[in-house]
Amino acid sequence: MAAGLMLAAAVAPAAGQSLQFLGTPPSAVPQAGPFAPPPSGPPRAIVPGQGGAGAREPHAVLPPSPPGKAALGVFARFSPEGPTVPRSVIWRVFADRPEASGAFPLVAESTDAAPVFFLTPGGYIVHASYGLANTAQRVVVGPVSRREGFLLPAGGLRLEADVENKAIAPQKVTFDIFEGSFLQGRTSTQPYYRSAGAGEVVLLPEGTYHVVSTYGDANAVVRADVSVQPGKLTDATMHHRAAQVMLKLVKAQGGEAQADTQWTVITPGGDTIKESIGAFPVFVLTEGDYVAIARNGGKNFSREFKVDAGHDQEVEVLVK
Structure with a gap:
């Protein structure tokens, strides 16, 4: 496993803001086993070569704004002194006052890493999402253009x-x-x-x-x-620690598999692991001892077998 691993072993959305937004919602881009120790060295940076806070800041110079607007340049960092997030950020700007419906209107959005929004002076809620990480904060835009940094520790x-x-x-x-x-x-x-x-x-x-x-x-x-x-x-x-097992009910060793067979795989203690119907059921089983029970023509046939990690096998149950 890579560094950061502490040995032991449809998408649930990330916790979002409690505000009710109008428009497209921010997208949200038993048995323990053995594990190898992590190799030496820290996890590698997602964006190799990106500078930290000492590197050139985004929006050092903002473009001129149209009449009656002010420029708001936004960007995000992974940590206060870390690199800026270079891509995959979804930005949405909402008015900070709800409409009669109670929803906050969507004013602007962008998928640029560090977009510039031209906004009428006033209050806004700026939401940034990066995969399942997200943040939102209120920003007041005045007559003078400004830049705003966001923290996305992800x-x-x-x-x-x-x-x-x-x-x-x-x-x-x-x-x-x-x-x-x-x-x-x-x-x-x-x-x-x-x-x-x-x-x-x-x-x-x-x-x-x-x-x-x-x-x-x-x-x-x-x-x-x-x-x-x-x-x-x-x-x-x-x-x-597992292997793939194919089961067959046969009249003689190496014979043809019997169709319409009902299968149950249990542990020696009687716990049911898996059930299936067919001539060639395939199961992935963790290593250990099992019993395969086949039911065909109103009769039951069984066989004990053992699973060794990494050794796929075919198990024949004889009709006798």
């Missing part, structure tokens, strides 16, 4: 999964991201971001998150806590 999280150091195909694994730390017993009950894909960069507010990785749709689940730092991209790899 970073990226990119997740992968493997078995025995072999990457799991992206279509076979998903990740749910929860706020808080599982190790510290402070984890949200609902995912903050659901079903993230392998290799997808999820932009999140800085903080600690609990990641649940699901390989297949049975019991191959591992967990880890990860830390997201402002302006950094953290890579984390979830290590599964």
